[in-house]
Amino acid sequence: MSCFVVPLAQAVVTSAIRKSNEKNNRSDYSAFARHLPALEKMLWGGSVMLIVDHIINGEVTWRYPFFTALEQAGGFQVMLREMLTVGLPMSIVLTAVWVGYAILKERKNRITVTNVK
Secondary structure, eight states, rough: OOOOHHHHHHHHHHHHHHHHHHHHOOOOOOHHHHOOOOHHHHHHHHHHHHHHHOOOHSSSSSSTTOGGGGGGGHHHHHHHIIIIIIHHHHHHHHHHHHHHHHHHHHHHHHHHHHHHH
């Protein structure tokens, strides 16, 4: 019911970092900084998809307290456990996939530049 909170928080932080990099207009971006928009899209897209899924399943509502687990005693502990056991691993796996994507993209770009010269 609250597994999307961790990737959503990571999406907010990633967006802030990307905007900060753009604002500073640095030309010496690292390989990972160049591919931050891809991570950002993955995180925002996955978070929105999970929110919609939880709304459809009735786990998230439009009225306070928004999470149905919070309507019962001990609900916060249930939410926290889900964030740590489901949300955190999802974010870690998604970030690891993105790291692999960024490395492969950089290798492809390096090979393409080498072949052009």
